[in-house]
Amino acid sequence: MSEFRMPSLGADMDAGTLVEWHIQPGDTVKRGQVVAVVETQKGAIEVEIWEDGVIDRLVVQPGAKVPVGAVLAELRGAGEHAAPAGQTPLADVAVPASPVASAPSSGRQKISPSARRLAQELGVDPATVQAQATDGVISRADIERAAASNALPASALPDAGDWRLQMRKAIAAAMSRSKREIPHYYLATDIDVTAMLDWLAAENAKRSVAERLLPAVPLMKAVALALREVPELNGFWIDGEFRPSAAIHLGMAIAMRGGGLVAPAIHDADHKSCNELMAALRDLIARVRGGRLRSSEMADPTVTLTSLGDQGVAQVFGVIYPPQVAIIGLGRIDGRPWALAGTVGVRQVLTASLAADHRVSDGHRGALFLAALDRRLQNPAELDMTS
Amino acid sequence: MSGPDHDRLRAAIFEAITAIAPEIDSADIRSDQPLRQQIDLDSFDFLNVIIRLHEILGIDIPESDYGELLTLDRAVEYLARRCGSGDAGK
Known part of the structure; x- marks a missing residue:
């Protein structure tokens, strides 16, 4: 038992x-x-x-x-x-295990524009509303029903209406603890990613639209491989000591619709091919935005990767999510003047940063990690190999 | 290029966008302004819009042409050219 x-x-x-x-x-x-x-x-x-x-x-x-x-x-x-x-x-009894419940992975919530306006007027959070129609699109009637039931006393189930507030509190607690307890040090470096983008463009030109890779995929793989070389960035600080992790479970910071964020794990990222990473990322983002995450993904990232380049920022210095000991930040990729072999040309450049726990590692080791990341990105074809 | 064809393409683009971001009201979109400034689409969302357009129109938009989809007006012109050039349906 x-x-x-x-x-x-x-x-x-x-x-x-x-x-x-x-x-x-x-x-x-x-x-x-x-x-x-x-x-x-x-x-x-x-x-x-x-x-x-x-x-x-x-x-x-x-x-x-x-x-x-x-x-x-x-x-x-x-x-x-x-x-x-x-x-x-x-x-x-030879009964197969009941199938794993599949998460609704429809991406964002479906709601008609007029229902959305009504929800704003009535103070209803559409994320808490269930559509009655079979097509899953939330209608004005659904919003009205939700507004009426919100007026009722709270049920035994959690009040989904203050879910955003709860998430804000959770982020506040984790980040306050991080800044209170973790002596962060910060490093950044500019990396020429032209070779990686050229490889990606050639790769994507061979692929149908549904099979294309995002730049995030080779970047994730390069981060995971570079972490192998500097293991003191991958693991947990628990009970006053560092516990390194043999597996690299890359926590991907993903923004949620309407605010908040989560950083669920892509397991064994260093062992996955680019196709496997793309599939894992696609699945994870769909479930963050539209469905449900699984407990293992929430509980066991060993390090976090945050990427704000899509939003146009040049660089991001992360706050470590305890009990992890490092967070890697990637900014936008853009053409910059770059000295190469004695002349200045335009190259595609990305600023990568590292925030790490000084109780576990020193700046020298952190610098080796960023150097390894740079080196990995200069050999993009090797990033697609699995081992 | 005829008006009705442009309307059909415009509708297809909205269908693709609202499949990803259902909260978008098509009346709020300014067709001469960059789409990604008006809609919170990250690169993952944008790829899904391209995939959806492929499903609706049968046009495989190469990555090198993504710049043609900057605004709604430019996207309609681009898709009209692609539909008219005989490689639609592939």
């Missing part, structure tokens, strides 16, 4: 509200399967189970808010018998 507990989905989380179960007693579950949805300050998160077994009992009911570590359900191994005597061991 083992227990399935409320996971910690970040340093700033102390409790979560169970929204729904995707399983029932008697169901066979597999390691990695999404079994529940939990509401946190970061929004609704799909929670995976990390053990094979059969669900014996659901301890917590939807609507209940419980602390991190509380038992949510009990399960038994495939060989164990059910607790009530005489019952057929359900594990022997």
Whole structure:
């Protein structure tokens, strides 16, 4: 018999509200399967189970808010018998595990312009409104219903209306802790990315529109590979000591529609090909903007990458997300005068920055990381290899 | 190039944009101003607009032509040229 507990989905989380179960007693579950949805300050998160077994009992009911570590359900191994005597061991029944619930990945929320205006007038947050029509587009009637129900006393489920406020609080708590506890040091360097962009343009010219890569993809891969060379930037500061991570789970800072941000992980980014990274990024952004993230993505990024180049900024110096120990920032790519072999030409240049925890690494090591990133970006064809 | 064809292309562009950003009201878009200044589209969103246009119109817009889609007016002109040049449907 083992227990399935409320996971910690970040340093700033102390409790979560169970929204729904995707399983029932008697169901066979597999390691990695999404079994529940939990509401946190970061929004609704799909929670995976990390053990094979059969669900014996659901301890917590939807609507209940419980602390991190509380038992949510009990399960038994495939060989164990059910607790009530005489019952057929359900594990022997050849029922496939219930399919992993797929997140609605429709991208942004669909709402008609007139419904959007009405929502503003009535003070309704469209993100909290469920469309009744089968096409999923939120209508004026949906907004009116939501406005009416908002007037009712709060239900047991979390008040989704103050979700943005909750997220703001979560960001405030994590960032305040970071600035209070982590002695950041900051480095930046300009990197000539012309070779990388030329490689990308040639690669994309061979590809159909749906298969094209964004510049973010080779950049992510180069960051992940450079982190291998300077492992003291990848891991966690816990209980007064650095715990390096062998795996590189790249947290991608992704802005949410209407404010706020999350930085879920792309797992083992250094081992993925460019196609795999593009697919992972596409999936992650779609779920950040339209659907749900999974608990493993929220809990285990080992380092963060933030990229604000699309918004036109020249450089970004990040604030480390504790207990991580580094954050890499990428600015916009643009043509700049650049000295090369004794003459000045125009090259495509990007400013890369590093903010790192001085308790763990020194500027010299940080500088080696940025140098490694530069070197990796000069050999773009190698970035597409997997190893 | 005829007016109705331009209207059809304009509608296709709006369909592609609202599939990505449903909160956009087409009446708010100034057709002579850069689209990405008026709509909060990052490079990922922009790629999805291109993919959607490919699905609607059957035109595969090469990356080197992305600059032609700067404003709504320019995008309509560009797509009209592409439709008229006989490589539509590929």
